[in-house]
Amino acid sequence: MRHAHAVEQVRAAEAALMARLPEGTLMQRAAAGLAAVCVRLLPRVYGSRVLVLAGSGDNGGDALYAGARLARRGASVRVVLLTPERAHADGLAELLAAGGRVTADPAEFERADLVLDGIVGIGGRGGLRPAAAPYAGMRRSGPVVAVDVPSGVDADTGEVDGVALRADVTVCFGTYKPGLLIDPGASYAGVLHLVGIGLELPPAPVTALQEQDVAGLLPRPAAESDKYRRGVVGVAAGSARYPGAAVLAVAGALRGGAGAVRYAGTAAEEVVRRFPEVLVTEGTPGGAGRVQAWVVGPGGGEGAGAALAEALASDVPVLVDADGLTELARLGPDALRDRTAPTVLTPHAGEAARLLAGALGGPPPPADAAAAARLATARRLAAAYRATVLLKGSTTVVADPGGGVRVNATGTPWLATAGSGDVLSGLTGSLLAAGLAPLDAASVGAYLHGMAGRDAAERRTPITAMEVAEHVRF
Ligand SMILES: NC(=O)C1=CN([C@@H]2O[C@H](COP(=O)(O)OP(=O)(O)OC[C@H]3O[C@@H](n4cnc5c(N)ncnc54)[C@H](OP(=O)(O)O)[C@@H]3O)[C@@H](O)[C@H]2O)[C@@H](O)CC1
Ligand SMILES: Nc1ncnc2c1ncn2[C@@H]1O[C@H](COP(=O)(O)OP(=O)(O)O)[C@@H](O)[C@H]1O
């Protein structure tokens, strides 16, 4: 599991640790870890050109001390001081003593074999300031290493106000920061290296499942399993206009580990022709028989409202997607008030904007704004609807009404293809039916879906939604 802590938590842990250690210890630990990563990135340190971009805070201090370490190993180190009159004095003195030189020549950015971005870290506020902003637009071929956070990325949210430096590698200290795991910030961070500095941290508010975490959560049949004990997932999707959405949601549901899939809706014939193993009825969820979770809404068209109402009236977990979300946005959070079992909502940014408007009144905010502030959007929706919210996109953010957040980055932009969301909702519903808790089902679903997209894209691009379903594997 990757754990990401809020800046406030990092500051508190830092203060507690610093009180017990000689001054400067933490910064030296950070600088040593940072320099070690740079050494691995350079073909050879001796004779290489390194440019340090140093802001006026401790982030600049880390970069200056790391620069000094590289200079002592024979690198030619230049430093641009973004605020010369307020540079980190001790760090600068150490770099100069090691042979580093101050420069004001922006052309060094391109010339250097490696650039260290120490402009601003967790102390950043607002967009990059004018002295720093031009570096965000400059291109170079060698690596840019961000110190703790790419400058310009909000460490807590991943939001970028204006421009940010694009890093190939980010070396972060003590813990991951949410902004390194969530787009747009994550896309500026490159490969992440975590350097331990001894912080004692509380439970992380934001986590990201890794392969072994997912393996531990996947529902696998045991010796005593039968199809009912493995869970039955109900899919109420598709319509005369969009029968394909039913087929795709069922394809996802068949791959999520439930023992059986029931389908209820007007596309019953199409579904059973493609998947003879599915139990189908042309009716609505209310008359479809017992299931352990419902998936409602993909391609639901005009029928989505009735299917949604019947599924929500059940006492099992319900996943609402697509046309079901449009209907829910119209009804607002009151529609979920009497539910006794969990509800999972899987909006893309546009649907999220409509759901927000449904909860808070007023016109929907632009979908772009909902995507740019994805952590805040997912959290607000989870709180307003008291549901687990899986916000789709380049990083998927899953927010629980209890406050927990999981992020997932296993996807590929090739997943932005019609119908791939239908596969995800079927897959995640199947995990719910198999007994996973909503936060686990949604984050494991996003993980598997993303991996399936990548695997499919490795074989052939572009990929289709059905290929995504076919590539899901435990
Ligand atoms: N916490 C830990 O455990 C450890 C933390 N460590 C390190 O300390 C870093 C945090 O250092 P920090 O607190 O000094 O803040 P930092 O990120 O340097 O920024 C403040 C400076 O930036 C400026 N500035 C602000 N916004 C800006 C903008 N948009 N664009 C441009 N400039 C902007 C701001 O200026 P001011 O507002 O004062 O005018 C101020 O001078 C952390 O990321 C890690 O690297 C490690 O050494 C070891 C353990
Ligand atoms: N740029 C991207 N990078 C990674 N995954 C993406 C990207 N864009 C979309 N996706 C994923 O593709 C799927 C698209 O779902 P959705 O928007 O509901 O499509 P549809 O409604 O056509 O099925 C989601 O799982 C989403 O997270």
Ligand SMILES: [K+]
């Ligand atoms: K930085």
